[in-house]
Amino acid sequence: MLFTAFAGTAWVNAFGESITAAIVIGAGVVSLALWAVVRPPVQWRRLPWFVVAYSVWALASLLWSAWPLASALTLLLLFLTMLQSLFVGSVLTWHELVRAVASALKWVLMLSLLFELWVAVFVGVPLLPGFVARTEPVDPIFYWSRDNLFDGGRIQGIMGNANLLAPVALLAIVVFAVRIAARAPRRGLLWAWIVLAAYLFYRAGSATAYVAAAGTALVLVTILLMRRTRQPGERTRYYIGYAVLGLGGAAALWLWRDPIFTALGRSADLTGRERIWEIVAAKASERPVTGWGFATPWLPTDPAFDGWIIDHDQTVMQAHSVWVDVYLQLGIIGLVLLGFVYLAYAWRAWFFAVDRPRWDLRADRPYSALTLLPSLFGTIVLVQGLAESGPLLAWGWMLLVMFGAKIKQSPIVGVGPAEHSAAIERGEPLKQEP
Template structure:
């Protein structure tokens, strides 16, 4: 290797370690994943896969260049590793190995992006990057809805936009469906609120962003938006109460709230169909009820191991093809993340999935209760949103939902972990100067 080439290598490593590249990388990841529907509709699936693959390669290179900043035990939470490993093992009994491998690679690719962000950016930096991308995505959604529903008064079918803004919705924006738009809008509301409280953006920008997200959440006319909003508000109120309680009484209050959460959670699960009915979603209720009845039949056939991980349903692979054929529908999921996990990787996978989320919720909640900065509230509130939406959609298993879930799991795993006894070094992705 020549002298110029030798000098070029350290420069590349220095670039991979730079904060500017980490910030640009985080922005690109959020833009690519949140804009996946738009990219695939405009440029094709191959373009989207190429972008994600390129970001994965760059993310691995960044982690390799910064490997001295973290240890192997802190890299990925064990619950996440176990879930991904079980999904890989499930390919051995999958009916279509090619489709299963494709779904597993997609699962791992998004996880790599999330793990990289979790280690190269702290919570506030992650919030700022997500906030910037959400502003652009929601702004573009509103612009396209105005163009389609007001100026041209015609649907933009190639983007899945129905052009019903003049009727006050439902609108879909750049996300393909009203439910996905509603979910992203709620995620944006949490993020914008944290930006406002931490004063990380100008007050005027934060207020306009909150107004935009709130307006699109309502215009989406998605029944799940009201459930998500109620869950987030209740969680935020509970967290505020815990933070205001003196330290010596905090544990008792935490246990009391934990009991309330369990009771409310069980109630939501039991009354899930009634809630959808009260929200005026009779059609959605009937559709989900019929789908879950058919799914339950196949779950009973393979209760422990499931039918093999596939992620988003491949409509040409049994039993997903069979389910859609029987229902005369074209579902891309079970419309419930927990039911989807149970169908695909059985009770073993469901236990791992629930354990991963529960551990992350507890850890992030305790950190948010003890730290002074409000930025630490972002992770538990985001997890509450992801759990709530999982009762009505399977967003947390693919794309944006899976990206946010893994980021939160990684972030939670950096605090109050058994790793502190194995590796005393401070974890990456924290804010040591706050709290």
């Protein structure tokens, strides 16, 4: 399930939409069945309720949706993703969860490299979805692989999109580094995986991912500084400095976006995104409160989206911004609910990372490196969401729900019923805290 979320459109490019739908729905059915059999301990009162509220509002939009079929199909995808997120988070401990995420990322990275190598060595020409070799040139946006591995161009991996490969590679660097810091076994191999992820990240050449990497580094440094404080008041200056750097960096990025994005090989309008935002915002303003109906992603087969916005002779399937997309689909109410989703997640993930594990009078327990991951992941999706709608589906939404629910269910790594269930199932003795 995690591999499918990270691989994104790889299944569609390889086998088509019908087989992909069967795989996704089948995985959801299996998850539900296993959940009923395993019955992991779940505190139902501690679910991520803002996620539930957002999802309920999305479901309610069926009542007024301008594209009801697209709403129904994409709502099925939304709820299947949520089901799988909660299932994986409930049956795995924090250590198992991070290890599973790392394993899925390894598969995606290695298959992406092998796929590009296979195209370069054995196919020799760009490849279209369905394993169709193309000798006559078409717009590169249609290619599954552009056969760029050896010519220095951007590579797209099994996703068929460099803007999807880059954030996954960035997340992989973070996950592998966290596992190394947590003293996972075979750390030498993890360093090799970091090298591979960094190579794919660089070759994907995504400007949004570069900005996300800078933001992730800033958040990591801030968390580590917070952990060094001894008195509550000491954190105040770090909060002020963090806010100044964050807001100042965002303002500088916007004001000097022309030279910055030109240096990154992108246009100042974010490769046509500003034009898309203007068109979508104009339509959203016609129904500003409730929106036009949930549709994530936009289905190009629906008459409402087919030919509505064309880019490189192809129907656009997203607004290229989480916030613009939600404004179109669910209106101001949806924007407010999603804002609370991200705010609640950021709040819990932040203090999960910066506060020492504590459930009694002892206040000197060591930090766990695993607690860094939710905040660093949140930074990636928040930055990516400024210029992409990807965080609203696939791994962006799955990990947001999964980590958010896991923090509420197991706020301390290795402590609590949800952290002991897997060990009990294997018949292992539980470690008692001294």
